[in-house]
Structures are given as C-alpha cells and as structure tokens.
Amino acid sequence: MQVLDDEGNLFGFVNVIDALAVVLVLAVAVAGAALVFGGNDQLESDLATTNVTLDLGTQPDYLVAEMNEGDTYSLGGNSELTVTDIHLSPQDDQTHVTIRAELQGQPNDDSIIYADAPLRFGRTLDITTSRYEVSGEIRAIGDGNSLDRETTTVVLQDTVPTTDAREMTAGDEVQLARRTVATVTDVAAYARNNSTQRTVYVEVELETYTQQGERRFGTTQLRRGQTVTLPASEYTIDGRLERIGDGLDRKETDVLVESTVDVETAARIADGDLATIAGHETAEVQTVTTYATGDPDRKRVFVGLSLQTLSYGQRQQFGDMHVQRGNTVEISTESYELSGPVRRVGTLEERGTLANRTVTLRMTDVREEMADTIETGMTERSGDTTVARVTDVAVEPAVIIATGDSGSVNVVNHPFLRDVTLTTELQVRETTSGVRFKGDTIRQGSTVVLDLGTITVRAEVVSIGG
Known part of the structure; x- marks a missing residue:
C-alpha cells in the first residue's frame, strides 16, 4: 500500500493536511497540560510554613468543646492555617484559649505572607471551620508547632468554707472541655480565728507553657x-x-501550749488525741499536764502537741501562724477545742528538771471550820501524778489586838479565825532561774493554789527546802 496516494491521502484514509492539523492540536494540548500541572507543582514548592501562638481570649464552653488539634482553615489562594496545639485555663466563669497553629503562605524573608499581609505581633487572625468561628491575636512567631509545655508544681493558699475544705483531696482534677488542666496532689487545712472559714494550702500540678521566657497558666504569669x-x-x-x-x-x-479550760474539757484531753480540720490531720496530743486554778470550775493545762507544719526555710508555719513562743495555736478534735499561746518550741515538756521539794505554806485568818477540813495526806493530782502532798498541818488561833475598857492594849486569840501552817511536798521543776511549780516560778512570798479534792487552798510560800 502506498503511504501517500494520488489524492493526497495518508495510507488512503486521512488527508495529509488534516493529519497535520490534528497533530498540531494534540501538541498544543499536551503543552498546555504540562504548563498547568507543572505550574501547580512549582507554585506548591514556592510556599513556606511557620508557626504562631494565638491568644483567643475567653470562649464559652460549648465552643471550646468543638476545638481540636488538626482543625484547618483555608482562606483560598496560598494561605492556610492548621491548629497544632491547644492550651486551656479557667477565667471569669469561661475558658481562656491559647493555641499553636501552623500557617502556610508565600515566603517573606524569614517568615511568610499570610492572608496578603506579613505576620506581626498583635495582629488578629480569623479561624473559621464548619463548627466554630473565632479570632485571636498573635503572641509568638516561629519555633515548633507545639507550645513549650511543662507540668509545674505550685502551692496555692486560700480561705474557703469548711465544706469546701472537706471536699479537697489529693487526686482531684480540674477539667475544661474534657481536658485536665490541673491536678490536686496534696492539701493542708487549718483553723481560722474560730470562724467557719478554713485556711488551706493546696499543692497542685498545673499544665503550663512558656512564652517569651515566662512560665504561664493562661494569662497568669507564675x-x-x-x-x-x-x-x-x-x-x-x-x-x-x-x-x-x-x-x-x-x-x-x-x-x-498553755491554756485554761473548763474542767470537762480538761478531763477529755488525752495523749494520742488527733486534731483535724475538715478531715485533714493538723496535730496530735503527745503529753498533757493539768493543774488546779483558783476557780474550781477551771483547769490550767500544759499540752504537748506535734503540729503538722509547713516549712519555709528556717520558718515553720501552722496555718496563718508562724510557730514561735507567744503565738496562739488553735486545734479541734472530735470532743473539744483548744486554744492557747505557745510556751516552748521543739519540746513537749515544761522547762526544767523534775524534783520534789519540801515547801512550807501559810494561810492566815482562815475560818475554823475550813481549817479543820485540811488534813495530813491530802493531795493534788494531775492524771496519775501527785503534784502536791500535805505532810503536816499546824493550826493555831489567829491573834487580834483588842483595847480594854481601861484603855489597855491586849493581844488575844480570835474566837473563830485560825492561822494554818502546811508542810507540803511539791513536785517542782528546777531551772537555772529558780524553782517552778505548776508552770510558775515560786519563791518566798509567792502565792500557790492547791486543789486538795474537797477544798481549794490559796497559801503564801514561807520557805522552800530541799
């Protein structure tokens, strides 16, 4: 078969001119396709990416719940935004949102052009998805696609109602939009001036991030x-x-700790008692010594306590109180409350070495019927310990000076008042500054009070023997 016949047809079928026209059209089509597809590849390769931190401010919970890493927003053209990290924190009954986003756009020096403008601090960018629409200001530009996160342990002090303090326990979580932003790891609670409020110190692990060198929890610099x-x-x-x-x-x-309490409370204080505030242990009674006072309905107590304190360097803190002599401690157990000044720190006992001393006491102008009730062998006890024992009693009439009818001055016995001299054995504490009895220093002329069971006597110290 001839390639080209007499009529100019190629292989007898297609006119040569028509064939050339078809070839030309195909060549143009192939070139156009190459230009289109090859141009897109070139355009794609010319785009660059960078990362920014956006402050979205406070947002309602229902909107925050829709946000997720991977959300994208395309403005068309060459600009696209992808959410890569989300940080939430509570603020004013809403949720503060900070996100990290990857931006795509045309290169611009060491950054990009996004939405026809360069990236600048403070510039507002919009994010619109099928579920929500928000906007936020640029707070940081560059670096990785995740926030510089860290779990930071902090201690917070607050004053709360007792019911709230009771609810606080290690393991409690604070969640926003099903994300855990803080976890309680320890709680210490203390009384507050006899009120229904409690001082709490709460150890918390916060989900924080670093921005411009500062550790932050939402908008709060730590x-x-x-x-x-x-x-x-x-x-x-x-x-x-x-x-x-x-x-x-x-x-x-x-x-x-020293305090003066009613006799019922004094009887209830015992070694091993635990003091709690809103279910949190604050102290344990280790020792208790009870002494009589001049009021039969009141007792003076010295209570040795082991306090659960918080250390700040060399300073120990018990609630709002710095633990030092003179400051007041308040504790509460199931059966009583106790409040009193700290007398000693670092020990549970009174100052001095225990010893027994023979002490002579004297009372004057005592009514005869009262003097007759004081007997040898009477004691004052503190728990199982005898702190005072009467070893001898001497009673003699009180004397008075009377003037006779003739004007003479006579010394005569009072008809019903008596002077009483007691020889006692007292349990004392010997210190470098003197002898102490029931928490007070005694010397000649001092007054002591003894609760002898059926009678309470107030007598003057005449002498202190060995």
Missing part, C-alpha cells in the same frame, strides 16, 4: 502573690501563689 483560679467539680480555689516549682514541705514540729 509569680508569687499572683492569683490562680481552679474550678473543680465540688469547689473552686481562688488561691494566692505561695510556691512555684515545689510542693508542700511538710514537717512535724513539737510545741508546748
């Missing part, structure tokens, strides 16, 4: 004195930052 709000399911903490980077530094501090 610095001492700043306030952090944590809405748990059963309570809300509005606490002042006491510590950052460390938790509660618990110590056990021994103190001796």
